[in-house]
Structures are given as C-alpha cells and as structure tokens.
Amino acid sequence: MKRKLTMIQAITEAMDQKMAEDSRTMLLGEDIGVNGGVFRATENLLQKYGPNRVVDTPLAESGIIGAAIGLAMNGMIPVVEIQFLAFIYPGFEQIVSHAARMRYRTRGHYNVPLVVRTPYGAGIRGPELHAESVESFFAHVPGLKVVVPSNPYDAKGLLIAAMEDPDPVIFLEPTKLYRAFKEEVPEEMYREPIGKAKVVREGNDLSIFAWGAMLRVADDAAKQIEREQGISCEVVDLRTIYPLDRDTIVSSVKKTGRAMVVHEAHKTMGVGAEIISVINDEALIYLKAPVKRVTGFDVPVPQFSIEDDYMPTPSRVMNGILETVTY
Amino acid sequence: MKRKLTMIQAITEAMDQKMAEDSRTMLLGEDIGVNGGVFRATENLLQKYGPNRVVDTPLAESGIIGAAIGLAMNGMIPVVEIQFLAFIYPGFEQIVSHAARMRYRTRGHYNVPLVVRTPYGAGIRGPELHAESVESFFAHVPGLKVVVPSNPYDAKGLLIAAMEDPDPVIFLEPTKLYRAFKEEVPEEMYREPIGKAKVVREGNDLSIFAWGAMLRVADDAAKQIEREQGISCEVVDLRTIYPLDRDTIVSSVKKTGRAMVVHEAHKTMGVGAEIISVINDEALIYLKAPVKRVTGFDVPVPQFSIEDDYMPTPSRVMNGILETVTY
Amino acid sequence: MSTLYQVLTPEGELATNLDGQLDQATMVKMFENMLLVRRFDRKSIILQRQGRMGTYAPFEGQEASQVGSAMALSPGDWLFPTYRDHAASIVHGQSMARVFLYWMGHMDGSISPSHLNIMPQCVPIATQMIHAVGTAWASKLKGEKKVSLAYFGDGATSEGDFHEALNFAGVFKTPTIFLCQNNGYAISVPFSQQSASKTIAQRAAAYDIPGVRVDGNDVFAVFMTIRQAIDRAKAGEGPTLIEAVTYRYGAHTTADDPKKYRDQENVSEEWRRERDPIQRLRVYLEKQGLWTEAWENERLASFGEKIDAALAEAESYPKSRPEDMFKHVYAEPTWMAAEQEKELAQPVKKEGIPA
Amino acid sequence: MSTLYQVLTPEGELATNLDGQLDQATMVKMFENMLLVRRFDRKSIILQRQGRMGTYAPFEGQEASQVGSAMALSPGDWLFPTYRDHAASIVHGQSMARVFLYWMGHMDGSISPSHLNIMPQCVPIATQMIHAVGTAWASKLKGEKKVSLAYFGDGATSEGDFHEALNFAGVFKTPTIFLCQNNGYAISVPFSQQSASKTIAQRAAAYDIPGVRVDGNDVFAVFMTIRQAIDRAKAGEGPTLIEAVTYRYGAHTTADDPKKYRDQENVSEEWRRERDPIQRLRVYLEKQGLWTEAWENERLASFGEKIDAALAEAESYPKSRPEDMFKHVYAEPTWMAAEQEKELAQPVKKEGIPA
C-alpha cells in the first residue's frame, strides 16, 4: 500500500529531507523549535538538527526576515516560518525593499535564496488576522516568487523546489488544508516546477482558475455541476501566483471560451484581476462571456462566526458558472 | 489676473486652511516642522500653528502612523507625511491591520480620520527607493481610500476632502508634478469628491485611464496622436484609485469601444489589472480590442540614470494607441 | 533594577507600609474581582471545550497584574488589552457577555461600552502600544487628565513597535503607562531566549523614562505602582514602563499544549502553590478579619450566577448575520459592498443552461 | 556612560596611553585616508553642482568615524554602509569609481569588489542593521572569524529595526558591530527631539550588551574601540554598540539646506575649528615628526590625481542601457521581462490607422 500524508506532513518531510541533504539549510521562526511550530510543521526537527539549524527566534518578524536575508547572503539557505500571514507585515519592508532587490542591486553578485513559509487563508476559526489571504501584495513585487500548494503532493515538491530556488520565494500554505485530507506522497525527494500551473480537471465549457484551499471548492463545484447539469469545466490549479503560468491559462481559455477565477482574497486587486488581464491580453477574442470572479468580498475578513460566508463556496462558484455559461 | 499655484503650493494651502479652520487638525512627520518638509509641503506651518500641531517626529514610520491612529481615535485629525512612499513599509502593518480595520472591528464606535500623505513615483532622479509607485498595495485593502491628484486644483480640493473624510485616506502626491507647472487654484476652501474620476479630454476612438504624473503623459500622447493621425482619445483622470469610479470607466468604454491604462507601477498586479477587470465585468461586449496596459515594467524601479526608460512615455502610449485602434 | 517591588508577600504579609494608599474596601474589591475573573477564565475554557466558543486565551495566574492595574484606572482612562487581557477589560467595565461574544467570533465582540474607552483586544503583537501613545497624546493636547494604559507580554518586547512606542512616549511625554506582564513565555519561547537582557524594566533606561519591576502576582504592588505612574502621567511627567513578573498557569491558548515546552507539572504547580495572587490576598484578608470561607463561597456562587447570566446574554444575543460583514467598512458603503452583499444573498440557481 | 572615550584630543595630544595598539604606519595611513576621502567628498559636491552626478550625501566632518572604523577591519569582514558611508566603503576597498557610479545613478553602482563583502549603500533607515546580524550569524555558524560592521545614524536609532537588530544580535551573540555615527541630526531633527534618552550608547543596557560612547572625531579612539569590539566578537562574546559622536559640517544631501534648521555659521564652523578629525591628527603627526606641509601637499596632489582617474573611469564606464533593468531580477528571467524588454525597444510606430 502506498504511503499517504497530510499536507502538513508533506511540508515537514520536505524540510526534513532538505535539512538532511544540505547542511546550509536552516529553519527560523517563532515557536518552531521546542514547540515544533503552532501547526507542528517543524515537529521533531530541533531534536534532529539541533538549535543552530532550527532556531526559535525572538518575536520580531522584521528581525527574522532581515536576519534571514543576511544569512542567505552569506551562504545559508534560511527557511522562515511566519506564524500567520498577517504577521508578516512587520517584515514587509525587508521582503519588498531588500529580499526582492538584492540580486538586482548588486547585479547578481549577491542573491537571497530565502523561503518564507506561512499559513494562509481562512478556515480554522481563529481570532482576527488569522485568516488573511493577501497574496496580491507579493504578486506585485518583481524579484519575489509566490507559490501556493493545494495538496500534499505539490506541497512537498514545490517546497523542495522553493528551497532550491536561488531567489526568494513566498510560500503560502492554506491553513484549512493542513490536515484536511491525505494523499499519496513519494518518500524520495522530488521537485514540482515553480511557475507551472496544473490542469486538474479537463473540460470544455469553462475554465476555472484557482489555487490553495479554493482549488477544492472550485473542483467540487465543477464536479457537481457536471453531474447535475452536464456542464464541463476545466479546473486549473495555478500553484504559482507569481510569475503566472500564462501559457496554461491562455490555452485553456482558448479551448473553452469562458473563464472564472476563484480566490479567497478580496476581489478588488486580487490576483483574479491579473488573470483577467492576461486573458484580455492574449485571448480576448475567444471569450464568449466576461471572466467571472468568485472571491472574498471587499471587506476585512470578518470575525470567524461569519468567516465562512466571506469565503467562496461551491454554491457561489456554481452560480458563477451558470451565469457565465448562460451569458 | 487669477492666482496660479504649483501642486506643492496647493497642498500647503489645503493644509494651512484646514489647520486654521479646524483645531483638531495636526501634522506629523519627519522634518516637516523647522525644515518645512523635504519638499517644503509644510513650509511655515510650524511657525504659524506651533509645535503641538506641526510635529517633527522621531524617525519611525510605524510609530508615526500608529500614534496618528491613536490621535485620530481620540478626537484629532492627524495628517501624516511619509518622506517617500517606499518608507511607508515600516508602518504598513499599522495601516493595513489597524487604520483600515478600526471602524469595522468596533462596529463604528471608533473611526480613524487619518490622512497619510506621501510623495510618490519617479521623476526626481533620487537614489534607490525614491521612485516607487505601489498604489496597488493600498488598493487591495478594504477600509482605506487611495487618492492621487494630477494637478494643483485637484490636489487642493482632494486633500481638503481627505482631511474631512471620516475614514483613512492614503494620499499619493506625484513627486514629479510638485513643481512641474502652475494652474489656477481658488483661494477659498473647496472639495473635490473622493471616488469620482474626471474626463479631462473627450474622445471617440479609445479611452485612456491614467492618474498622477501619467495623466499628462497620456494626455500629451492623446494630443499628439490626434494631431498627427486624427485618432480621438478620451482621457480619464481616475483621481481616486480605491474605490474606483466604475461608472465613469464603463461609460467611457461603452462609448469608445477601446481602452488603455497608463500607470507607472509594475504591470503585474498594477491597478491597470483591476480596471481591465471592471471593463471585463461591465463592458466586455463593447470591446473591439484588448485593453492595453502601458505601465512600468515588472522589474524593480532601476537606478535613476535609466529611470525614465522604466516609465511610460508618450511614445509608448502612442504605440499602444495604434496597436489598439488597428487591432 | 532586577529587584522586585513587593507589597504583599506570598505568605500574605505586608512587605512595605501601605501609607494609606489602599483602603479595606479596595482590598476586598480586589479579591472579589480576582475571584470573578478566575471563574470567568475557567468557565471560558470549558465553553471552548464544549464547542460553544472558539480558541480562547486563558490568563489564570495573571489576575493580580490585570485586576490590580485596571482597578487603578479612572473611568475616563483608555485601556489597550491584548488577547489575554479580558480580565483587565472586565474590571475596567467591559461586560462579560461582550467578552464571550468576542471569543465566539461575533462581529460585535469588540465594542467598548460607550462611556468608556476599552479598545478591542489586540492580536498583532505590540502594535497597540503605539496607539496608546496616540490616545494619550491627544488627551494631553486636549488638556484632559486621562491616561492610556497598554498591556503587552514579554514576547512583545522584541517587536520594533515596542521600541518605537516607548521612544515616542518619551519624546512627547505622553501620559501612557506601559504594563508588561512578563509571564515568562511567548507561547513556547522563554524570556531568556527572547532577549539577552535580564529584565524588561531595565529597557526603560534606553528612553530615559522610569522603569519598575514589580511582583505581578501581588495585587497591591501592581495597583500602587500603576497609581504612581498615573500620578506622574497626570502631572505631565510622561510615561512609565512597568514589568509585572507573573506566570500563566495554563496553556497559551486552548490550541496550545504547554507540556511540549515546559515542565507544567512542577513549575506551573509551584507558581500556583507558592505565588498565587488570590491565595496571598486571601490569607491577608483573613488576618484582617475581612475574609471567611463562607463569605468567599457566597461570592463565588454569586459570581457564578453573574457569569451564567453573561453567557446566557451572549448566547441569546442575535447571531452575526452574513450581511454584517458589509457594515462599517466605511462611513458610507462603497458600490462594491452594495453589490457584493447581493451576491452573497443569492440562492443557488437551480435552472440549467439552455439546451 | 555619557563620558566620551577619547584617545587623541582636539589639540592633538594623547589623552590615554596607546599601549602599542597603533603603530606609526597606521597613523600615517589614517591621515592619508582622511585626506583622500575628504577630497573625494568635496569633489563629489562639485560634480553634483555641475550636473555630472545626482543628489549626493556628503560626510565631511565624519572622516574619523568612517576611516577609523573601516581601517580596523580585516578584508574578509562584512561592511554595511548607509548612503553616507562611502568613506568607509572606500577604505574597506570599494573603488572610488564605483562610488561615483552609484551617485551617477548607474545600475552597476552597488557592486562589491568580488573578494570583499561591501554591501550596497542602504537607503531605508536601519534596515541594514538586521542584515549585519544575519551575515555575522552565518560567519559564526560556518566557524569563520569574520565580523559584520553596520553603520547607521542617530536618527536610525528610532526605527524598530534598530531594536530588533540589537536584540537578535544579543540573543544569538552574533559577531556584529553596530556603529552609530551620532552626527546630531536626522536631516533637520536634532537628537534631543529624536529621543528622550541622552545617549545612544546607553541603549546597549536594554540588550545586556556593551555600549561605548566615543569621540567620533578621534580616529584613534574609533579605531581602538572597534578593534576591541572585533576582538570580543571573534572571541564569541557577541555584539557591541558603539556611539561615535561627530558632526557633519555640510548639508544632509546636496538637496538640503541646513541653514533652515541650524546655525550653520556658528555651530558648524565651531566643530570644524575646534574638533576637526584631520586637524588634530595633523598636529599630532607633526609633533611625532611624521608630517610636513610639503608632504601633505604632495599627498593631496596624488589623491587629486587618483580621484580624477576614478572619475574618468566612472565617466567613461559604459552607460547603463535601458535593457539593463531587465537583468538580475531573477536568476532566470521571467516571460514578462522577456516581452517587456521588447516593448521597451520598440520604436515609435509611424504608420497611421487604416483609412
């Protein structure tokens, strides 16, 4: 029988194997050592690799990310855990003004092989600021790559690729999926390419672009609407948010002639806007209907008792599909 | 003869008049007091209103914006100057996680009537990080308003409106325009509405959406191409970036059937993407060609010797116009 | 600097002269408040386990710091709690029902009683410290004799905002009181790994403001220290940094397992046994003839009822409705909100596509 | 704490015994370096006025701090300058031509000589302090005996990053040296308004690391203090915070007018007259028989030639080409960059629309 892992187990394994393979790799973050991380992503790694390589840092995100930049410039491969995405803001300047620009400013004499991992998105009924999905911010910053896995297999392969990438990668882990399901994950190390989307369901009537936790919402809606109404949707898991895999997006839309984006982030200036723009640039004349955005609303993520209402649901996605195919 | 002011003079006058009218108004920032601000926006205001109302703060942007949030919650109307837009990042968390959310979290019991002014965009041949135009970041944050004037008249009217707005406003002042030209500006106080775009040139063949320093670039291109090739462009000054004035955008595109966005920010996830999406949502079937984006490139803003090449130019805009009308 | 200011010893003896700074009624009230909030805290953990509340951050062990400080305030003073300082909020006048609502994820959980200034519980660490500089500054500018009291933890002292807040307060001499509850841990990280500095109070020297280190399980000491800081603040002498040394007996939150990172059995129990804030006051009050077991049981029963009533109020409070998320984003709703609210309300379409 | 460590008095006398820590060759080199960089600085201002360079940040008055500190380093050490610390960069081995290129807005202006680690001049205040913790940490982990030296100003001490950097360095005992050039002003804001604290060195107490306040116009004192900090760092004893008290004679940058905020005529001139770093060393060297006017003039002439040569090199260096902006964004260019580079290169279309 094949071995199955949750996403969080796949993430732990990716770090574990990379730590074992490459002694330059080190982990930094709040509560990642003794405690193994608030989601247990680094469980047992302190015990295995010692306090020089698995570091419980002070509670200071600018400090963590800034120090990691220095470590990266001087030969280490730091993998930073930020406890929740919203707590990355104190380190925002370090990411935007330094990590993303060091290679550029020094004309390649220095680079920053840094991975910043962080749980992202709603789904654990946490207090305020534990449910943000602001990937947009990072997708506007040349010099960064932004990756979001939607399943355990990709999580491992993408995280290994991120740790081997010579440039800084923001690695967003959908909190809701950490333990949502198990999936076969190979024991050995493997890489999934950064910058490549994956068609997870082929279809003819409409292309749905999603990532992270919304991939399953989109896919569930696609399955149900196919069953109930015979509409055939192609579902594309973007996996990398920056740089976007334009070819896959465009060829899918050219085939189906209709498109939808599903994301948790606020609609305005969410990544959906860029996907629409890419379609506008390359496939406008193929469009039989406006590209539909089913997204989080243009309000702060609400307190958790109505958090689910903020999020796209299969029903909202199905309504969107119907609206688009009947346009 | 009517009185003419530069944009920086109009901005100073707006603050001066509001300070005189409403004693709750106060100014905070680095070097804004004795020195009158690095661009002289607050010249003489310390002398006029004293050190309690025109405050030279320590060099700490989170401190400045965070303190201003507290001041605003307790009855003051703080107007913060950040020296250059890129230096807002240390205060990013205060803006995103607090200023934008205080009304929401307290169900309207507290609000944050805060204005954060900052020079923005390229054009003064400054060192690194003196030329950023990252309005996108703020246009993804429900709870904020984002305003960019393109001329002295609007600068005064919009800044007064911003200071009277009960919600936080990010007020981005195109550095390049501060002293670029003079224009008639009424002496009395007046308001320009936040959330309303302005059609600055009527036209039939194509709609160009721009703001800030790019408005003139777009308009110059429009003038030239009309003269040289008889193409009639409608030029719309968005003025407010968030929330967008959808009605004006959509009705212009419905009229012309073609559209272009010109902005300094990086193309990917720039505000152009959202404008394309609004057009997609509301006017797709009117489009005779893809909406064209003429923008800053997807690279960090380069050092100043080639900064001008990073920026959209009238030639690039004209090429875009031709490409779109001949599509 | 690293000596601990103490007024009431763990054995319930006075270590210093009270100098008339505390009357008996206040002492009794302190005891009652600590009993009340501890009961509230335990009830909350149960409610979380029962699925009636979300993740909850308990404060048992820290009652003296929170009650003693909040009782030192006047109603007009501004209170800035973290996610762990609901005891302080309740003592300053927040209703327990409201606190329950917060932990139930209700949209109305962060509303201050309208005649008071009790800020929402602050989640992003240390960020509220700067707001407390701003509100205090405004009070000063308006000539109001009000202080702003910011709560934060030992972990918070590592954030840049801690530094910026103290520095601003020092420069503008704002009437802000910075109260650090040093409970020894930032989740799992002990203070010895948070900083090379041995105390938090010593950091005051970096801003030339007073720093005081106080036994945070000594409600008298906390109260008197805060009172002194308030007097200074109201006299225009500026901010004070106070480090209250204490301990949380339980988990960081109900999602946390402290056994992973510390010796819960021995160390937590030692704090509880030897330095409990309630026990030492109990002993003291008894010696003063102000405490009997029967009285305490009567108070506990009454508090139990109050808490149950608050819970009933919270549970019967109208649930947050999905459309509530569109309210209060701005003073005037945007067109996006108006439209999106409609999208939210749309029932699932059942009609199929045209054949 | 607020006493100033001084070795060479403004009158050119030794205030302390040198204990063999400084040989004559080093002293002469110090003098030469200070002469060189001052000449470089003045030349740069002229070049800016002539429109041959962009806005420039001069450092005249601060030569002892920059030269003394950089000379204490070994070639392997990491140097983190701000926009004002090109004297330090030059002394550590950056070419003057490269520094000119930076201020000319050239894309290649921030490249370190390949055998050295000279970081780009840092613009966002205090952010580089944390990088110097990271690089030093890596040196330590790799078992390399290298220090990282971060330069910053008095204004920088108000930023949260200052605090986070010192705290991290204290916790991880990184071999980082934090050198604050307290030149009294952050653009127009005097240090007395930047903080209520009287000195910057006293902030070291907040992190339980050593803090030293030194006469920043005394090149011997700066050199010896940094040497001591390096010894500590290499011995595994962790970071040191050094406050070098100095003054910039001129404007914050060529875009600044210091007369707006301070008494240039009297105060700047007083510093120049009474505490100049070069003059005091000149007097001392002369007393040692190591200085003559003729020798200085000869050195100056030679430095003038070196600077002219560097300028010629910079001005004949191939200009940045527009397409350079697409290089080095990532190790592998994205499709966006590839396409956008084409858009950039497109000539203006001249053909009209179809009739």
Ligand SMILES: Cc1ncc(C[n+]2csc(CCOP(=O)(O)OP(=O)(O)O)c2C)c(N)n1
């Ligand atoms: C900016 C930020 N980073 C991280 C977190 C996650 N987090 C929540 S509580 C906590 C520990 C706080 O420790 P301390 O300040 O000592 O307060 P305590 O919880 O002990 O009361 C952390 C890391 C956060 N809320 N905000």
Ligand SMILES: Cc1ncc(C[n+]2csc(CCOP(=O)(O)OP(=O)(O)O)c2C)c(N)n1
């Ligand atoms: C984060 C940030 N905020 C503001 C600025 C604008 N700025 C550039 S230099 C400066 C003053 C710095 O003063 P100080 O640290 O004393 O250094 P000095 O210039 O005196 O060498 C300011 C405010 C900046 N570069 N970065």
Ligand SMILES: [Mg+2]
């Ligand atoms: Mg704690």
Ligand SMILES: [Mg+2]
């Ligand atoms: Mg300075």
